[in-house]
Amino acid sequence: MTDIKRRQMLQMLGAVPAVAAFTWTREEAVAAAEQAGEARRQAAASNQPYTPRFFTAHEMATITALADLILPKDDRSVSASETGTTEFIDYLISEQTDRQTAIRGGLAWLDAECLGRFNKAFVDCSDAERRAVADDIAWPKRARPEMSQGVRFFNTMRDLVATGFWSSREGVADLGYMGNRMTVWNGAPENVLQKLGVSYD
Amino acid sequence: MQIIRSPKVYDVCIVGSGAGGGTVAKVLTEAGADVVMVESGPMWNEATDSAMLEWNYESPTRGWSSEKPFGAFDGCIGGWDIGGEPYTVGTGAWRWFRARMLGGRTHHWGRISLRFGPDDFRRKSIDGLGEDWPITYDDIRPYYDKVDQFVGVFGTNHASETGLHNEPDGIFLPPPKPRAHELLIKKACDGLHIPVVPSRLSILTRPLNGRAACHYCGQCGRGCATHSNFSSVSVMLPPALASGKLTIIPNAMAREVTTGADGLATGVSYVNKADRTEHQVRARIVVLAASCCESARLLLNSKSTRFPDGLANSSGVVGHYLTDSTGLSVSGIIPALMETPRYNADGVGGMHLYVPWWGDNKALGFPRGYHIELGGGFGMPGYGFGGGIQNYPYSRGGGYGADLKAEYRRYYGASVSFSGRGEQVAREDCYCEIDPNVVDEWGIPVLRFHHTWSDHERLQAKHMQETFRSIIDAMGGTPTSTMPGPEADYGLAAGGVIIHEAGAVRMGSDPKTSVLNAHSQAHDVKNVFVADGGPFASQADKNITWTIMALAWRASEYMTDERRKGNL
């Protein structure tokens, strides 16, 4: 697109419709939206490394280790910490002040449990040691009663990591979400209808 | 400090720019009236201010927001709690959702655009409860037609086929084809004799009146940058502004309606929120469209020696008969939907199919009904994705690692949801009044709410629960929750939560039991009108906004006639 055309598009996208009489072609609308999105992304892009807002460096490392235990790399996608999950959790909890104590305390509970069992913090544990603790708190129905606080904390972390990973660019691609774009709707494709045993007639 | 009075006397002053205020502004300015609009929020336009097509990963909280109840990208300024603008609750419970922006709640609303049916205007005649409207469906039908044609709504005329005579035909754009999971729901409902028909949403499936057709990104609630769905700002205000007859005063919080020695309204006083200065704008007619409860508040706060109980309140009815829709939701996991091949299921920003009320109250233990809103599909992953997976039916019960990762994939798109939205029977003892002890930061006395449910609504909620669970069962799935019992009102949401407040300034033929006449005009003060949910004599098993707009249009034509005749 030429620069003039591009500027026109951006202007159109920002146009106050003083009269509801301007008409877009689909191509113009799509192009304008893409341009605006790109401009937004460029404005937002920053090369600065993330500075934690709430958690300490040790807590950040613990969250990272937990994130990758919960959603590791597999043959379809990268691990959770590679998708900004740790940073997301820090940012979120810096805003959700009513959850700060529970999560900071949960991280401390985890370290205390590891210290008691292995005489080291969670991040310093081997993979097998981390799993040994996780196995005791990751299965609410099976967990021993004295593990209840750990179970609660792990449920929280599982949910936070799930948001962090699946809502990331990589998570979205892994799930196969195909929307958030301007398109034409002609109904669900035939293979989907067949799988569900439904049809349009 | 002094009150700044506008020198000009406008023909009409409208308070509020949402569904009701926008409609009045369009109709009156096009009829030549000089209109001033007092709006408590800032200017907002979806073309420049919408977050359309942003990804959740572009937000550091992945779409969560401490300020916006429906997420960081929602096209809303306001919410359940507004800093500096409290309200209080006396008896029962009430939640009050307020928008503070040009266009009100019409940017982020669900756009379910249902006409009330013939029965809905005469419920008392049918079951003896509540009150009939002073108008019939035939009185309002031409205005529904105008709203359909000007705003645009898709749907189908199905009454002759389904036999649902209380679901009136409209002037519809073609509906979008159903999504795959919606067809699956329909299949199950067919077997249960529950009708599933194309939904009726004010989203353009064809270009209309210069606005582009929908591009199916499914994000109507963020505000549509191409104006392809309804909002007051996209649809109603452009022609009003183009007429050159509309002046908008943003960030202007109306305090009260001012009156003269003759007992008529002279205008509106307001606070400029930017600098806290006090103003008065003068007009020959005042139209309150600040949303149902806020319009009641304005009337109650407009006290004078002549009107000691508030303006237009000789009946004492202002604030009373406040209703909301009944509402609750049930979700289920459907194994048949697991591992469905992916496709772009965004569609329009809302359901493509829904269930209108089909029940026969004579055979049921409760009056009135509800419709069902359907959910499901492959939504954009965002904040809260897969939350509580350890409790999902068919899950392994928690865990971690590669197996868990695979499990999330399996559940993606495998859940469906059913939300009931039904009719509360209006009662005098559900009401709002002025709290004698509390003011907001502008010094305006605030509302105190009293709202409870009766068995009419509780039994309706029980029916919703049983119905939704039977549909999930028929689909071969399992609900994600157990059914709440009578001690929890069967899961009925608190009043206000469904955000369909109506009735607090009701219309009627008897000035002793109603505030407004059949033209939404105050019985007591002929140059005061109300054009939001306030005038509703009853709710329906349908969302209220299409009726707010049709009533507002009708009241505006009446005002135009009366002005022409010299009566106003």
Ligand SMILES: Cc1cc2nc3c(=O)[nH]c(=O)nc-3n(C[C@H](O)[C@H](O)[C@H](O)COP(=O)(O)OP(=O)(O)OC[C@H]3O[C@@H](n4cnc5c(N)ncnc54)[C@H](O)[C@@H]3O)c2cc1C
């Ligand atoms: C999330 C959500 C989904 C919804 N979905 C649907 C749906 O699918 N179908 C449906 O029919 N309805 C739906 N609704 C309800 C719908 O939004 C309202 O019924 C409709 O917007 C009401 O129109 P209104 O003009 O009465 O009020 P609003 O649209 O709320 O506008 C009122 C305006 O008045 C202004 N105002 C308030 N007080 C003052 C004051 N003192 N001084 C000056 N200005 C003031 C406000 O700033 C606001 O702009 C939904 C609402 C929400 C929040």
